[in-house]
Amino acid sequence: PVKVEILEVGEEGMLTEDLAYNLAVSEADILGYLYSKGVKPDTVHTLDKDMVKMICKEYDVEVIEIDPVRVEEMAKKKEMLDEEDLDMLENRPPVITIMGHVDHGKTTLLDYIRKSKVVASEAGGITQGIGAYKVLVPVDGKPQPCVFLDTPGHEAFGAMRARGARVTDITIIVVAVDDGVRPQTNEAIAHAKAAGVPIIIAINKIDKDGTNPERVMQELSSIGLMPEVWGGDIPMVQISALKGVNIDELLETVMLVAELQELKANPHRNAKGTVLEAGLDKTKGSTATLIVQNGTLKKGDVVVCGEAFGKVRAMFDDRGGRVDQAGPSIAVQVIGLSSVPIAGDEFEVLDSLDIARERANACAESLRVARISAKAGEGKVTLSSIA
Numbered sequence: 585p586v587k588v589e590i591l592e593v594g595e596e597g598m599l600t601e602d603l604a605y606n607l608a609v610s611e612a613d614i615l616g617y618l619y620s621k622g623v624k625p626d627t628v629h630t631l632d633k634d635m636v637k638m639i640c641k642e643y644d645v646e647v648i649e650i651d652p653v654r655v656e657e658m659a660k661k662k663e664m665l666d667e668e669d670l671d672m673l674e675n676r677p678p679v680i681t682i683m684g685h686v687d688h689g690k691t692t693l694l695d696y697i698r699k700s701k702v703v704a705s706e707a708g709g710i711t712q713g714i715g716a717y718k719v720l721v722p723v724d725g726k727p728q729p730c731v732f733l734d735t736p737g738h739e740a741f742g743a744m745r746a747r748g749a750r751v752t753d754i755t756i757i758v759v760a761v762d763d764g765v766r767p768q769t770n771e772a773i774a775h776a777k778a779a780g781v782p783i784i785i786a787i788n789k790i791d792k793d794g795t796n797p798e799r800v801m802q803e804l805s806s807i808g809l810m811p812e813v814w815g816g817d818i819p820m821v822q823i824s825a826l827k828g829v830n831i832d833e834l835l836e837t838v839m840l841v842a843e844l845q846e847l848k849a850n851p852h853r854n855a856k857g858t859v860l861e862a863g864l865d866k867t868k869g870s871t872a873t874l875i876v877q878n879g880t881l882k883k884g885d886v887v888v889c890g891e892a893f894g895k896v897r898a899m900f901d902d903r904g905g906r907v908d909q910a911g912p913s914i915a916v917q918v919i920g921l922s923s924v925p926i927a928g929d930e931f932e933v934l935d936s937l938d939i940a941r942e943r944a945n946a947c948a949e950s951l952r953v954a955r956i957s958a959k960a961g962e963g964k965v966t967l968s969s970i971a
């Protein structure tokens with residue numbers, strides 16, 4: 585399989601999925617190896633630092649330990665800002681993902697936010713759109729946009745993380761008060777920490793009888809997430825997604841955390857960003873949902889994403905309506921690409937179709953070479969292996 589020579593791992597260890605992706609082996613291989621050595625991880629989803637090191641040694645991959653400061657630096661680097669943008673920066677909306685254990689109320693929360701905030705800002709129903717919802721949250725009486733990503737629905741999720749693409753600014757982790765911290769809660773925390781994304785905890789279902797939010801806070805502090813109200817740095821809001829209790833407070837917290845991050849981009853330039861998902865539509869042809877991370881994407885722009893390229897023939901927003909442009913943090917579905925790009929790929933607007941074609945071909949060629957050197961072709965080709 586294709587190998588990356590160097591892998592970075594933080595104090596929190598690594599997701600098995602990410603390690604497998606990076607080493608171009610299967611998760612079963614990794615777990616099998618651990619078991620054969622008599623090592624049993626607490627959960628098959630995450631591996632601690634020592635296990636990661638052990639496996640990397642087996643695959644001849646060097647491990648570099650990263651400290652939190654480096655994580656932050658990396659995160660900044662991934663914001664897709666160039667030197668020449670620095671004079672033209674403007675505030676951009678925060679991009680937020682909601683994560684958490686099964687049935688803890690992620691969808692209910694997102695639905696509530698969308699119903700109460702999306703419809704209020706724009707008349708008409710909510711159509712099942714592209715899984716990236718623009719919502720207006722009042723801050724000091726003024727509506728401020730923010731964008732919620734329905735990440736679990738995005739095929740790109742694992743791939744994006746493994747490639748280090750960073751599209752989210754804030755993670756809301758939902759913990760049901762009657763169930764507490766569960767395996768996927770831990771996983772979500774690991775995701776957020778690995779990406780250096782600030783965490784807000786939503787303790788959900790507080791409308792239920794006889795529940796004890798303090799117990800959940802206790803649990804969270806025991807795994808290193810100390811609530812702000814206890815002198816720590818993790819905001820925790822007690823909500824009922826079902827009844828809509830304290831959702832405004834949660835959104836205010838989101839906006840506060842966003843403000844501290846000073847999220848900026850330069851809207852006055854060619855767009856770049858990341859492919860959230862892509863597919864083939866019977867009538868539209870190849871479609872791609874792109875999230876703009878810097879610049880402004882316009883109808884008619886020439887884009888390249890990996891091996892796919894083309895002129896943006898039309899763009900659709902989260903309600904399926906046609907739009908002519910999309911600024912920083914906004915996701916749109918575009919049509920007009922030559923082929924279906926890969927979720928997690930970065931996209932970029934270029935000056936001409938010729939340049940785009942050249943770039944797409946160059947990418948296709950390097951992928952081809954990497955595939956050949958992957959011999960059996962079984963190993964997954966990762967961007968880091970061909971960079």
Ligand code: GTP
Nearest residue numbers: 685686687688689690691692788789824825826827
């Ligand atoms: P998955 O997508 O399967 O991981 O679940 P989820 O996290 O999206 O949970 P979902 O929103 O589907 O909610 C699961 C169940 O919990 C549903 O029956 C909801 O009605 C219920 N639920 C969600 N939020 C609340 C809440 O605040 N209070 C109460 N009492 N029930 C809730």
Ligand code: MG
Nearest residue numbers: 689690691692
């Ligand atoms: Mg759900």
